Amino acid sequence: MRTRAVPVFVVFLLNGIIAGSWAARMPSLAEQIGASPGVLGLVLLGASVGLAAAASVAGRLCARFGARVMILVSAVAAGSLLPVLALVTSPVQLALVLVLLGASFGVFDVSINVAAVTVIRRADRPLMPVFHAGFSFGALGGSLAAAVAAGHRVDLLRYFTLVALVSLAVTAVVIRFVPTAEPATGALRERGGLDRSMLRRPVLWLLGSVAFISAVVEGSNGDWSALFAVRERGMSEAAGAIMYSVFCLAMGVVRLFGERIQRRFGAIRILVAGSLLAGIGLLMAAIVPVAWLTYAGYVLAGGGVAFAFPVVIELAGAVGRRSDGTGGEREIGFVTTIAYSGFLIGPPMIGGVAELTNLSVAVGFIGVVAMLMVPAALAAAAARRREDRGRRTQTEPPRDYAHTENRG
Template sequence: MTKTYQAQIVRRAVAAMFFMAGLCFSSWASRIATIQEKLSISEGQFGAVLFAMPVGLMLSLPVSGWGVSRFGSRKVVSVALAAYGISLIGLGFMPNMYLLALNIMVFGFCSNAVNVSVNAQAVATELLYRKPIMASFHGVWSLAGFIGGGIGTFMIGQQVPPFIHFILISIVTVGSVFICWRYLNDDKGSGEKKQSAFTKPDSALITLGLIAFCSMVVEGTMFDWTTIYFKKVVNAADAYAGLGFTAGMCMMATGRFVADGFSARFGLKRTLQLSGVLSLSGLAIAIAFPYLVPAIIGFMLIGAGISSVVPLVYSVAGRSTTMAPGPAIAAVSTISFLGFLIGPPIIGFLAEAFSLRVSFLFVALMALLVIVFTTRAKV
């Protein structure tokens, strides 16, 4: 077996892990409005429930870092992704908001473990290819989000209960892990484990983390609140409530597949600045014109805007001269993923205090900060 062929097999296996991670999360995101309505949870209460996700993330941080350092990312991503799929099932069964919050905390724990370990796999795979391919992996994650959103829209239209939907996704996820785990990068003993996965990052990495943090607030809001926004602000019929999410995920996936080439041609800073401009423009359209067609266009621009930020930031972090690739990715991804998780609950609280439409002004501010931080960063 040639090295090129072996690298291709590894890349496909890692891409499959990204795909299943995206499918799990988008399956949950596509049924949030259904679950909220089923349990009769208000926006404010739902915002409190969603805070269980960052709690799970924080609990996962030391465990994930220690696990990747001690056992290697292959074992961690295999176990964490299987658990991620299984924990998805409970989200469709929970009979009240308290048990839902507990299950979301477990879901968040697994999600962060997958996030840290699968990006470590991506960094190791980039070394095999000796060229940037991080964005393509995140493109696969977004493609899974698009497909998961489409499946969710179909399930809603057919009135399939969330727990049946989630059982099917769980079976596919666990089966994929069983098939692919042996082909992943075996990075145990690579020497990187001697460095802590959470060594204090330098100012450059912190700035990268802040750029990704702001973009991930936008991304997390799109995942958790788009369907609800279309139902309650746009007043879309149930059959069309998932179109904004699906359109955004489609553009997000497309943008990630072209991000590496675009960045190589026009530069990282211009690419990140354009990303912020697209997100800000899309939010402005969706807020100013809360009607079906303009809102769909707005969320398409948002999806295009957030598409390249995180993978490009992770790729730059992986080339840090002050930290090894794995710990650098873990540090930046931890900062950014917090934005992904705490943004949606904040939207819930703002929506309760003002309105859901007004709360999206906070998301627009985050898009603006992507432009500001990128302009001031040395990238």
């Protein structure tokens, strides 16, 4: 199992490194293009539009070509686009580059999750949070590297070029070891994208709503935490970059122990508790103007939101599993598309609230939004139970659910 799981963990790590590397340099990018919070929020729509658009077709691409191929293509594209960020000189140029970068990440994210589901089914273990810990630690490493680069005044072009070269080298080494299910053929291939059957399944919409709220919280923190620390708490750019680092560190540590926690408490309990913890942490960061308490608030927020996305993705893959043990690509793509609309809405929403008030109010607002995962998770559990009752006479194995809601 380890020989299959390690390469997938590495590509999750790489995904996080690339994401954390550019998100933490947002203050420098904002200064480079001369953008106010409101304008920057609109610019960030570019990445979110690319994410959502690509995720909507990524499941079909994985079903047709296999996850390994799509990981290779998207990882190379994402890494290669990083240096281009350093060359933009206007908000419009940055937005266009972010559309392409977001599209690369949309395919990258779906394909690594499809590969992770393949490993989980073969190992029969709830490993999705552990894989997503790889992303969190990667984002942590990327943001720490960004902090060091900012502290030493390394220019953006040199920094992004170095990250790109490292990411391409890692991709070249690890890609051939990434396991993948056989691509769909025949009728199954034709059903590889979004279809009306999924649109009529409440469980997928409700799982997507949990992922959507999680994406609003996670995306807003990724894009705005450094700027919040610099402009509202008076920190240096290097210290501001560390704000996102502590968020990622907390998320990564919690996810690393995710298998044990998930087996012990079940999906619904950890989603509800995490939602409340994330909300409390962001409200504390927004209300109390003390630097160490701001860091503590982001630690709570990172730990609280840690389980939402991986647990939901694992469940989405489970509801799409076919009798032969394959499938789930479409469902993962569907739920991920809903989630990425949260990345589409969250950052510009923060920018708009900050433009009308300030970033402290905007961060507090996201804390309130985080708590909405509680009713969404409870509703998703109820819908899943109804769907399970309706499918008891069918042959779909129930194993994928056992790890995610036992005793939950």
